[in-house]
Amino acid sequence: MWSRQGLSSHQSRPSLRVRYRHWIFKLPIARNYRGMVVGRMILFKGDESEVSRTLFQHELIHQEQIDRHGIARFYFIYLRDYLANLWRLRNHDAAYRNILFEKEAFERQGETGEDGDRQT
Numbered sequence: 001m002w003s004r005q006g007l008s009s010h011q012s013r014p015s016l017r018v019r020y021r022h023w024i025f026k027l028p029i030a031r032n033y034r035g036m037v038v039g040r041m042i043l044f045k046g047d048e049s050e051v052s053r054t055l056f057q058h059e060l061i062h063q064e065q066i067d068r069h070g071i072a073r074f075y076f077i078y079l080r081d082y083l084a085n086l087w088r089l090r091n092h093d094a095a096y097r098n099i100l101f102e103k104e105a106f107e108r109q110g111e112t113g114e115d116g117d118r119q120t
């Protein structure tokens with residue numbers, strides 16, 4: 001998992017892996033999403049032809065956020081934001097869209113989403 005290079009130099013990052021048609025989207029918790037970042041891996045529900053540039057860009061921004069904060073802190077802040085928003089807004093979609101990391105990703109992904117589908 002860790003390359004010698006990755007450990008010795010702060011600048012070099014482990015390579016990014018991309019997986020299409022991933023089984024994780026069969027799970028009830030992930031079923032409504034089209035893309036997901038897990039550590040250094042980007043997972044997509046559809047195959048390569050179904051993944052738009054916007055969606056790919058969206059997930060890349062999350063990858064950048066993980067690089068910025070570290071994996072553990074990224075997920076901690078993500079979940080904390082979501083739960084705080086859910087408490088305040090009482091609505092899953094609104095809570096999700098108001099997560100700071102999602103707001104940044106949606107703002108920077110280029111076009112605003114091509115459709116109303118959820119991305120995480």
Ligand SMILES: [Zn+2]
Pocket residue numbers: 058062101102105119120
């Ligand atoms: Zn997202």
